[in-house]
Amino acid sequence: MSEAVLKLENLSKAYSLGKRSVQALSNLNLQVNKGEFVAIMGPSGSGKTTLLNVLGCLDKPTGGRVLLDEVDVTKLPEKELYKIRSSKIGFVFQTFNLLPYLNARENVELPMEGTKKSKSERKRRASELLGMVGLSGREEHRPQRLSAGEQQRVAIARALANDPAIILADEPTGNLDSKNKYEIVRLLANLNINQGTTIIMVTHDSQMASQTERLFFLNDGKITKEKQGRHLAKKKLTCPYCGSRTQLGDAICPSCKKRL
Amino acid sequence: MAIMISIPAGITANQASTETLTQNLSDTITQTEATINQTLTQIDCTLAPNFEGFGFAPPDMGDSSFVPPDDGSRFVPPEFGGGFRPGEFGGGAFGRGGTTAMNETLYSDISSVENVAAVALALEASEGTEQTMEMMGRSFTRLIPDYVIKGVSLTSDLVGNYPILPTNITDGRNLQAGDSGVVLLSENNTAFFNAGVGDTVEILDQSFTVIGVYGSSGVEDVMTLYMNLSDAQSVTNNTGYITSLTVFADSSDVVTEVATAISSLHPELSVTTGQQRLDQLEAMKTNYQTALENAESTVAQTQSVAVQEIIVAVAATSLIVMFVMLYTVRERTKEIGTLKAIGFSNWTVMSQFMLEGVFLSLIAGVVGIAIASVAAPALSGLLLPAVAQGTFGRGFTSVANPETTVAITLTPELILLALGAAVLLGTLGSLYPAWRASRTRPAEAMRYE
Numbered sequence: 001m002s003e004a005v006l007k008l009e010n011l012s013k014a015y016s017l018g019k020r021s022v023q024a025l026s027n028l029n030l031q032v033n034k035g036e037f038v039a040i041m042g043p044s045g046s047g048k049t050t051l052l053n054v055l056g057c058l059d060k061p062t063g064g065r066v067l068l069d070e071v072d073v074t075k076l077p078e079k080e081l082y083k084i085r086s087s088k089i090g091f092v093f094q095t096f097n098l099l100p101y102l103n104a105r106e107n108v109e110l111p112m113e114g115t116k117k118s119k120s121e122r123k124r125r126a127s128e129l130l131g132m133v134g135l136s137g138r139e140e141h142r143p144q145r146l147s148a149g150e151q152q153r154v155a156i157a158r159a160l161a162n163d164p165a166i167i168l169a170d171e172p173t174g175n176l177d178s179k180n181k182y183e184i185v186r187l188l189a190n191l192n193i194n195q196g197t198t199i200i201m202v203t204h205d206s207q208m209a210s211q212t213e214r215l216f217f218l219n220d221g222k223i224t225k226e227k228q229g230r231h232l233a234k235k236k237l238t239c240p241y242c243g244s245r246t247q248l249g250d251a252i253c254p255s256c257k258k259r260l
Numbered sequence: 261m262a263i264m265i266s267i268p269a270g271i272t273a274n275q276a277s278t279e280t281l282t283q284n285l286s287d288t289i290t291q292t293e294a295t296i297n298q299t300l301t302q303i304d305c306t307l308a309p310n311f312e313g314f315g316f317a318p319p320d321m322g323d324s325s326f327v328p329p330d331d332g333s334r335f336v337p338p339e340f341g342g343g344f345r346p347g348e349f350g351g352g353a354f355g356r357g358g359t360t361a362m363n364e365t366l367y368s369d370i371s372s373v374e375n376v377a378a379v380a381l382a383l384e385a386s387e388g389t390e391q392t393m394e395m396m397g398r399s400f401t402r403l404i405p406d407y408v409i410k411g412v413s414l415t416s417d418l419v420g421n422y423p424i425l426p427t428n429i430t431d432g433r434n435l436q437a438g439d440s441g442v443v444l445l446s447e448n449n450t451a452f453f454n455a456g457v458g459d460t461v462e463i464l465d466q467s468f469t470v471i472g473v474y475g476s477s478g479v480e481d482v483m484t485l486y487m488n489l490s491d492a493q494s495v496t497n498n499t500g501y502i503t504s505l506t507v508f509a510d511s512s513d514v515v516t517e518v519a520t521a522i523s524s525l526h527p528e529l530s531v532t533t534g535q536q537r538l539d540q541l542e543a544m545k546t547n548y549q550t551a552l553e554n555a556e557s558t559v560a561q562t563q564s565v566a567v568q569e570i571i572v573a574v575a576a577t578s579l580i581v582m583f584v585m586l587y588t589v590r591e592r593t594k595e596i597g598t599l600k601a602i603g604f605s606n607w608t609v610m611s612q613f614m615l616e617g618v619f620l621s622l623i624a625g626v627v628g629i630a631i632a633s634v635a636a637p638a639l640s641g642l643l644l645p646a647v648a649q650g651t652f653g654r655g656f657t658s659v660a661n662p663e664t665t666v667a668i669t670l671t672p673e674l675i676l677l678a679l680g681a682a683v684l685l686g687t688l689g690s691l692y693p694a695w696r697a698s699r700t701r702p703a704e705a706m707r708y709e
Contacts, residue, residue, distance in 0.1 A: 058601060058703040078606065086603020097598040111602040158602065 411492020581689025617690020625682025
């Protein structure tokens with residue numbers, strides 16, 4: 001049995017909308033192991049975002065426990081939570097959420113502020129991460145001078161800055177065209193394979209979700225279905241153009257010769 | 261910010277001008293007292309009734325000895341409707357409301373009154389340009405004097421023995437017994453005539469040689485020039501007429517008796533003794549006091565207005581900072597959410613926004629100082645009541661005048677204070693918005709577009 005990084009026990013979350021109470025999550029149980037790449041799928045209103053917010057310590061559940069690296073984060077006060085967010089979790093957002101007045105490198109350095117790393121160390125680490133997501137040489141570019149896909153890469157690099165235990169990606173491909181979608185998912189898959197990063201991706205895009213190792217289907221605040229991902233278990237990826245299998249790290253599809 | 265700097269500058273300036281004013285007034289009172297004490301044996305006799313201070317001479321005296329000036333006469337009261345002339349006490353023109361000419365021969369009997377040591381005759385006439393002004397539907401003619409001619413009897417028993425001439429000669433020499441065709445100018449006269457000792461000046465078409473110049477005895481500008489009585493009578497076409505008699509008693513003990521004797525001999529005369537003049541001085545002191553109190557109340561008023569204005573400015577500044585920062589926080593909700601999601605603490609977010617607010621306010625402070633350094637006088641003039649000339653009677657104006665120009669300066673202390681205030685207000689104004697920012701729940705902030 002592999003080591004659990006994240007464990008949800010009877011997790012519930014209710015919102016009160018006026019007099020009405022909305023049960024966004026009800027008695028949810030889930031375990032994500034170290035080094036896994038999982039997707040959470042579901043229609044809108046199924047509680048995906050709520051779940052992700054609770055996982056990311058951005059929101060408090062109304063019941064149950066969230067064990068992150070064996071620490072129950074639901075019991076922690078806000079002044080402890082920010083440390084958890086800073087050191088254990090990396091966020092990737094649908095709208096990238098880069099600070100427009102900072103360049104790519106400075107955006108990546110941002111989470112390292114308040115850590116013990118020296119300024120030069122941060123700089124070196126940021127450049128290294130930007131290299132890892134394929135943005136070497138674009139460190140000094142501001143977000144508006146980067147394409148959507150590039151911006152999301154910067155955001156991924158930023159999420160990785162403090163070596164988090166898990167990466168929470170909220171619709172990371174939602175604002176991207178199909179080519180960039182695949183690139184971002186490939187990047188996440190690469191990170192998962194090469195760096196051993198645990199990734200939880202929320203999406204309603206079944207194509208993207210299928211690129212992962214395990215899929216959870218969320219409906220009405222409950223996990224209704226669990227499915228094996230197509231190829232990540234086999235450490236393989238599918239070419240988006242011809243559907244044939246490619247090796248991770250392939251730049252060109254071996255069968256249709258198109259650029260991946 | 262500019263307002264906040266200009267106002268204290270204005271207050272300081274107002275205070276300074278009041279202080280100068282106070283100094284001037286008390287100087288004048290001290291000098292006057294000294295002059296009067298020196299001349300306690302002196303009795304001034306004029307035909308015009310003494311109006312204490314302000315007022316006009318009644319047009320008709322109904323008196324046999326009243327001599328209306330004939331057509332050729334140059335006789336004009338030295339200061340029509342004038343007020344105090346504190347500098348001229350020694351000359352005996354205190355509290356005069358207007359002067360009427362009198363025939364000198366009518367009063368030759370005064371010298372034979374018991375205990376009279378000496379009688380000095382004098383003729384005083386103002387020369388200048390007439391100005392007609394409308395007031396309450398009537399037109400008044402007012403003389404703007406260029407200079408005042410004062411003829412004094414230059415006899416050997418008087419000159420040097422009695423205070424009939426100015427004493428502080430700054431150039432040349434004083435008038436002497438028997439001098440004729442010469443004139444003693446005041447420093448103001450030298451400017452008007454553009455002449456000095458030895459020069460010849462034209463006074464009413466007659467030539468006089470300037471024999472000396474005297475400095476003003478008080479704070480006031482003195483316009484009186486002195487000459488022999490007979491010269492003055494001839495030059496103003498008033499031969500045989502005088503405007504005042506100055507009687508010197510044997511001693512200060514008998515002054516009252518002499519005055520009574522003169523009054524009974526010539527009931528039409530207005531007789532003023534040194535003692536009475538001291539009393540008048542007391543009254544004048546009270547007037548000065550009132551004027552000073554007015555000035556002080558103006559300063560107090562200025563300060564209360566300033567305090568109100570500063571409170572408004574402070575409130576406005578902090579509110580502006582607050583609204584700007586609240587807007588910023590609202591505008592950047594997503595950014596705040598992102599920062600919090602990637603692990604920024606509440607404190608970091610709060611201090612970030614506080615710092616921004618303080619910086620904003622500091623820039624405003626610097627801009628304000630720049631504006632104030634140029635516009636402070638205009639601004640404080642607009643915003644504050646000033647210690648103005650109008651606060652005082654006409655007589656006082658001349659005392660206060662030279663210093664009432666309100667000089668507004670920005671001291672380094674004031675600038676530092678303003679910058680300190682800017683930082684403080686920035687902190688105050690951004691406190692709530694920064695707190696709001698730090699409270700932003702990242703989950704909500706994330707979905708904020």
